[in-house]
Amino acid sequence: MKPVIALTKGRLEKQFVQFFKELGYEAEPLMEKGRKLRIETNEFSFFFAKGVDVTTYVENGIADLGVVGGDILIEHEPDVFNLFPLPFGHCRMALATKKDYVWPDQKKRIASTFTHITKSYFKEKGESVDVIKLEGSVELAPILGLADAIVDIVETGTTLKENGLVIEDEFLSFSARLIANRSSLKIKREKLVPVIERFREGAKKR
Ligand SMILES: Nc1ncnc2c1ncn2[C@@H]1O[C@H](COP(=O)(O)OP(=O)(O)OP(=O)(O)O)[C@@H](O)[C@H]1O
Numbered sequence: 080m081k082p083v084i085a086l087t088k089g090r091l092e093k094q095f096v097q098f099f100k101e102l103g104y105e106a107e108p109l110m111e112k113g114r115k116l117r118i119e120t121n122e123f124s125f126f127f128a129k130g131v132d133v134t135t136y137v138e139n140g141i142a143d144l145g146v147v148g149g150d151i152l153i154e155h156e157p158d159v160f161n162l163f164p165l166p167f168g169h170c171r172m173a174l175a176t177k178k179d180y181v182w183p184d185q186k187k188r189i190a191s192t193f194t195h196i197t198k199s200y201f202k203e204k205g206e207s208v209d210v211i212k213l214e215g216s217v218e219l220a221p222i223l224g225l226a227d228a229i230v231d232i233v234e235t236g237t238t239l240k241e242n243g244l245v246i247e248d249e250f251l252s253f254s255a256r257l258i259a260n261r262s263s264l265k266i267k268r269e270k271l272v273p274v275i276e277r278f279r280e281g282a283k284k285r
């Protein structure tokens with residue numbers, strides 16, 4: 080059986096395919112995938128899912144390996160081997176609010192997709208806040224008055240800037256990570272170790 084790799088769709092997928100190609104693996108089927116969710120190459124079976132679902136598939140042994148953002152691992156703490164960072168998908172976690180915003184005296188309302196990370200951040204500061212969960216376009220929340228501030232991923236800073244928000248604090252930085260199912264690493268050791276080592280070497284070189 081070929082190793083099965085779960086890839087995060089979207090941003091990370093494109094950067095992974097470039098990296099995978101640079102390692103000398105057959106990447107054409109991935110580059111020509113269109114809307115297909117599963118792709119076979121000579122050496123691997125790939126499938127594509129949202130980041131958090133990638134961790135679920137790897138945790139449950141449907142995939143042997145997975146490529147997922149470090150933010151997802153910290154937020155959801157899946158029971159997988161978190162092997163090492165990959166040289167793409169770099170971003171940071173930031174607390175941001177409206178420019179010149181005057182914070183209210185009452186409990187702060189913070190909107191985020193990353194509720195666990197947000198709660199831990201404020202807990203460490205010894206501050207109790209109300210966290211409002213949003214699934215996307217989080218920057219809207221302070222602008223529309225749903226929240227005082229947001230905790231969200233920042234890469235170039237363009238989204239914040241174009242929406243009149245400024246960073247109050249940056250507190251975590253991430254990249255994509257290679258993860259593995261715990262039993263696959265034992266049962267399929269002979270097949271997986273050379274792949275993992277090739278990825279590790281490639282990641283070091285970049
Ligand atoms: N600018 C960025 N915004 C969001 N995620 C980024 C960014 N740069 C790198 N990443 C990384 O890419 C991963 C996947 O991001 P992507 O935006 O493709 O997924 P998503 O936020 O779940 O997407 P979607 O909004 O399409 O559902 C994130 O978990 C994060 O680690």
Ligand SMILES: O=P(O)(O)OC[C@H]1O[C@H](OP(=O)(O)OP(=O)(O)O)[C@H](O)[C@@H]1O
Binds near residue numbers: 232239
């Ligand atoms: O600093 P930047 O380079 O502007 O990138 C950061 C933005 O990208 C992500 O959103 P995404 O495009 O994934 O859309 P979403 O709001 O639907 O998650 C993230 O949530 C920020 O909004």
